[in-house]
Amino acid sequence: MIEKLIAWSIKRRELVALGAIFVLVGGVFLLRTMPVDAIPDLSDTQVIVYTDYPGQAPQVVEDQVTYPLLTTFLAVPKVKVVRGQSMFSSSFVYVIFQDRTDLYWARSRVLEYLNAIQSRLPAGAKTRLGPDATGVGWVYQYALEGPGYSPDRLRTVQDFQVRYALQSVAGVAEVASLGTRFCSTLPGSSPTA
Secondary structure, eight states, X not given: OHHHHHHHHHHTXXXXXXXXXXXXXXXXXXXXXXXXXXXXXXXXXEEEEEEEOTTOOXXXXXXXXXXXXXXXXXXXXXXXXXXEEEETTEEEEEEEEOTTOOHHHHHHHHHHHHHHHGGGSOXXXXXXXXXXXXXXXXXXXXXXXXXXXXXXXXXXXXXXIIHHHHHTSTTOOEXXXXXXXXXXXXXXXXXXX
């Protein structure tokens, strides 16, 4: 078989050369027009539902918040896996969708189902969706410093000035203040910018 292919290629050198030129030109054209990510987003489409239930033990959070949310989100279309984690005073539910599911479509479906179950959750439980960042979202950390500024003054500047300024920047999904460290999450399905 291979001998026949080689013999055919030798007899038709011009055709093989023309094919190689065609492939080369096509490759150069695709190279110039194809979008390339520095870090391709291979993560699943995921929506995080965070619930704050102050003063409750992990078992109470599991029984009254996490389990009802898990069973409800299993019925969302295109869902692949639903995972839950209960901790003291809080619950995290991760709704993972099938490949190629649009993130904003997934978020709107989860929000619809969340609104439907909200009346069955305890009155003190406050539920919200996590940021619309992917698994390869960039995290930028910074520290506020200034001579003569106390830590509580720096925290006030962070919470009432810097935070709101960063949230208004295009591409910033969330600004989380952590003590004296601050983080910004950027949705980064194509972090080439």
